[in-house]
Amino acid sequence: MKLAEAQQQFIASWGAFGSHWGINRTMAQIHALLMISPDPLSQDDVMEQLNISRGNVNMNIRDLIDWGLVSRILIPGERKEYFSAEKDVWKVATQIIKERKKRELDPMLRLLDQLDNIEGDKKDKHIKQFTETIGNIRKFGQQADRMLDTMVKADENWFLGNLLKLFK
Amino acid sequence: MKLAEAQQQFIASWGAFGSHWGINRTMAQIHALLMISPDPLSQDDVMEQLNISRGNVNMNIRDLIDWGLVSRILIPGERKEYFSAEKDVWKVATQIIKERKKRELDPMLRLLDQLDNIEGDKKDKHIKQFTETIGNIRKFGQQADRMLDTMVKADENWFLGNLLKLFK
DNA sequence: CACTAATTTCTGAAAATATGGAAAATACAA
DNA sequence: TTGTATTTTCCATATTTTCAGAAATTAGTG
Structure with missing residues (x-):
C-alpha cells in the first residue's frame, strides 16, 4: 500500500473512531494527522492537508491542547506557531x-x-x-x-x- | 432526599453520562429507568414516565435489547410485552x-x-x-x-x- | 376470518452540533 | 507608532442527530 493512501485511511478511521468516544471527528482527524507527522505542523499545513477552514482548525487544536494531547512548538526565527502531538x-x-x-x-x-x-x-x-x-x-x-x-x-x-x- | 427526586436526578444524569459514550441520551435514560424499577415496565409505562413518544421508546428499547442490556418479559395472560434491565x-x-x-x-x-x-x-x-x-x-x-x-x-x-x- | 391490541417502521420537523469564513484581536518588526 | 503576519473569536449556514406522531405491520382472540 502507498503511504499517502494509508495515511488517508488512518486519518479517516481515527476520526470515525473518535466520534464514538465523545471526541468530534475533526478533532480526532487533526490528532491523527499530527501523530503521523514527523515534524510539527502549522495551522496552514493542517488546513491544507485536511481541507478544513482556519477557524475550525484553530478551535480544535486549542481543544487538543486542553486535553494535553498536542503542544505548541515555537521554531526560532519563525513567526508562525507549530503544533506537535504526543506520540507515545x-x-x-x-x-x-x-x-x-x-x-x-x-x-x-x-x-x-x-x-x-x-x-x-x-x-x-x-x-x-x-x-x-x-x-x-x-x-x-x-x-x-x-x-x-x-x-x-x-x-x-x-x-x-x-x-x-x-x-x- | 425524596425518592421521586432522586430517581429523576439519576435518570437525567445517566442520560447525560451516556451521551459522552456514544449512547444516545434517551436510550441511556430508558436504561436507567429500567435499572431502578423493581418490576418490568411496558412501552406505555416508559412513555409516560419519561415523556417520550411511542416510536422513540420502541426504537431505543430495541437498541438496548441489541446491546444485551434489556430483555423482553412476557407476563402470562397479558398481551403486552414488558421489559426489564439487567441489574447486576x-x-x-x-x-x-x-x-x-x-x-x-x-x-x-x-x-x-x-x-x-x-x-x-x-x-x-x-x-x-x-x-x-x-x-x-x-x-x-x-x-x-x-x-x-x-x-x-x-x-x-x-x-x-x-x-x-x-x-x- | 374479521376485529382489536400492540409493535414497528417511516417521515418530516426540530434541536443540537459542526463548520466555514469574515472580522477582530494580537503579536511582532521596522 | 504603522504595517503586516498570525491567531482567535464570532456567527450565519450546513450537517447530523433526535424525535413525535401517523401509518403500516404483526400478532392474538373469538
Missing part, C-alpha cells in the same frame, strides 16, 4: 483517561454519593431497588476510579508486566 | 465492553493490520513515523484487546480480587 501511545492513553475521569467519572460518583440517602420506608420495593442499584453502581465506580488512578500514575512497563501476569 | 452492574459493564470491543476496537485493529505494510523507502521520515505510530497503536490495542477479553470472561470476584492485589 501509552502517554496518549493515560492522558485521555485522566481527563475523562476528571470530566465524567468523578462528577458521576459525587452525584451517586448524594443519591444514597433516600427518605422513606426501607421495605418499599421501589426504594429498595433504587438504593440497591445506586449502591452497586457506586461500588463499581469507586473500584474503577481507583484502578484508573493507579494506571494513570503507573509506568507503562510496570503496568503491562503486572497485567500480563494477571491475564495469563 | 458487573454484567452490565462486561456486556457493554464486549459489544464496544466488537463494534469498535476489533475493526480498528483489523484496519491497523492492513496499514502496516507500506511501500517505499524505509528511511524516509514520513514512512518511518507512520509505521512507527501505527505499530505502537497496534501493539497497545492488542494488549487492550486481550485484557478486555479476559475481563469479559472473568468472574467478578476473581477479577476484583486480583485487581485489588495488583492495585494496592
Whole structure:
C-alpha cells in the first residue's frame, strides 16, 4: 500500500473512531494527522492537508491542547506557531483517561454519593431497588476510579508486566 | 432526599453520562429507568414516565435489547410485552465492553493490520513515523484487546480480587 | 376470518452540533 | 507608532442527530 493512501485511511478511521468516544471527528482527524507527522505542523499545513477552514482548525487544536494531547512548538526565527502531538501511545492513553475521569467519572460518583440517602420506608420495593442499584453502581465506580488512578500514575512497563501476569 | 427526586436526578444524569459514550441520551435514560424499577415496565409505562413518544421508546428499547442490556418479559395472560434491565452492574459493564470491543476496537485493529505494510523507502521520515505510530497503536490495542477479553470472561470476584492485589 | 391490541417502521420537523469564513484581536518588526 | 503576519473569536449556514406522531405491520382472540 502507498503511504499517502494509508495515511488517508488512518486519518479517516481515527476520526470515525473518535466520534464514538465523545471526541468530534475533526478533532480526532487533526490528532491523527499530527501523530503521523514527523515534524510539527502549522495551522496552514493542517488546513491544507485536511481541507478544513482556519477557524475550525484553530478551535480544535486549542481543544487538543486542553486535553494535553498536542503542544505548541515555537521554531526560532519563525513567526508562525507549530503544533506537535504526543506520540507515545501509552502517554496518549493515560492522558485521555485522566481527563475523562476528571470530566465524567468523578462528577458521576459525587452525584451517586448524594443519591444514597433516600427518605422513606426501607421495605418499599421501589426504594429498595433504587438504593440497591445506586449502591452497586457506586461500588463499581469507586473500584474503577481507583484502578484508573493507579494506571494513570503507573509506568507503562510496570503496568503491562503486572497485567500480563494477571491475564495469563 | 425524596425518592421521586432522586430517581429523576439519576435518570437525567445517566442520560447525560451516556451521551459522552456514544449512547444516545434517551436510550441511556430508558436504561436507567429500567435499572431502578423493581418490576418490568411496558412501552406505555416508559412513555409516560419519561415523556417520550411511542416510536422513540420502541426504537431505543430495541437498541438496548441489541446491546444485551434489556430483555423482553412476557407476563402470562397479558398481551403486552414488558421489559426489564439487567441489574447486576458487573454484567452490565462486561456486556457493554464486549459489544464496544466488537463494534469498535476489533475493526480498528483489523484496519491497523492492513496499514502496516507500506511501500517505499524505509528511511524516509514520513514512512518511518507512520509505521512507527501505527505499530505502537497496534501493539497497545492488542494488549487492550486481550485484557478486555479476559475481563469479559472473568468472574467478578476473581477479577476484583486480583485487581485489588495488583492495585494496592 | 374479521376485529382489536400492540409493535414497528417511516417521515418530516426540530434541536443540537459542526463548520466555514469574515472580522477582530494580537503579536511582532521596522 | 504603522504595517503586516498570525491567531482567535464570532456567527450565519450546513450537517447530523433526535424525535413525535401517523401509518403500516404483526400478532392474538373469538
